[in-house]
Amino acid sequence: MGSLTFHGHSCFELEGGGSRLIVDPFLTGNPLADISPTDITSLDVVLLTHGHADHLGDGIEIAKAHDATVVAPFELAQYCETKGCTVHPMHIGGAHRFPWGTVKMVVAFHGGGVAGDDTGQYTTFPCGYVLTLDGTRVYHAGDTALTLEMQLLAGQVDVMLVPIGDNFTMGVTDAARAVEFVQPKVVIPMHWNTFDIIAVDPAEFTNAVGNAADVVILEPGQRHDL
Ligand code: NI
Numbered sequence: 001m002g003s004l005t006f007h008g009h010s011c012f013e014l015e016g017g018g019s020r021l022i023v024d025p026f027l028t029g030n031p032l033a034d035i036s037p038t039d040i041t042s043l044d045v046v047l048l049t050h051g052h053a054d055h056l057g058d059g060i061e062i063a064k065a066h067d068a069t070v071v072a073p074f075e076l077a078q079y080c081e082t083k084g085c086t087v088h089p090m091h092i093g094g095a096h097r098f099p100w101g102t103v104k105m106v107v108a109f110h111g112g113g114v115a116g117d118d119t120g121q122y123t124t125f126p127c128g129y130v131l132t133l134d135g136t137r138v139y140h141a142g143d144t145a146l147t148l149e150m151q152l153l154a155g156q157v158d159v160m161l162v163p164i165g166d167n168f169t170m171g172v173t174d175a176a177r178a179v180e181f182v183q184p185k186v187v188i189p190m191h192w193n194t195f196d197i198i199a200v201d202p203a204e205f206t207n208a209v210g211n212a213a214d215v216v217i218l219e220p221g222q223r224h225d226l
C-alpha cells in the first residue's frame, strides 16, 4: 500500500510502486513547508504541474541531488534539462507507464510561464496528473480553474488533490463542483493558506462537498495511506 504526505501548498510526496515521488516541491520560501530540501533522503521522480515559482520550487535542485527524473510538460522539461536534470517530457492527454506506475497528463487552465526563464521560450501549458500507483489512482489537479474537462475523469479517480485557495485557482465553491465532476472517493484540498491572498477555511470546503466524497484535510507533515 502506498502513501501520500502533504508538505504544504501543492507539494505532495508519494510512495508507491517501490519508488518515491514528489509533486510540485515548493519548499524553500514556502511558509507552511514542514521540511526543507535537505530533509529529503531519497527520491526517484519529480513531477511538475507548471513552471510558476510556487510549483517548480526546489524541483531542479532536488532532482539533481538524488538523480531523480523530472516529469513535466515538454517545454518545462526542456528547461529543466538545460539546468542539468534528467527529464521525461510528456504532454496533455498523453499517458506513460513507468516501472513504478502510470502517469497521465491532463488539462489544467492556468498560466504557463517558467520562473527563471527570462526568454519566455519555455512557456507552455500547465497540467494536472493522474498517477496510478499500486492500483490507486491519484489526481493532482495542479493550479486550475474549474473546467468541464474534469468530467472526463468521472469515476477514474480514487484520491483527488484540488486547489481551494481562490484568486489564482478555483475557490471553495468551484472546487466542490470539481469534486462532483470527478467523483473521487477521497478529496484533499491544497493551495490554501500558504499566503494571505489564498487564505480560506477548509471547513467551508468540507461543507460544500457534503456527501459527494470523503474530505481529508491534511496539515503539512501529515500522511494519508493510499
Ligand atoms: Ni501557478
Ligand code: MN
Pocket: 052, 054, 055, 143, 168, 191
Ligand atoms: Mn500556484
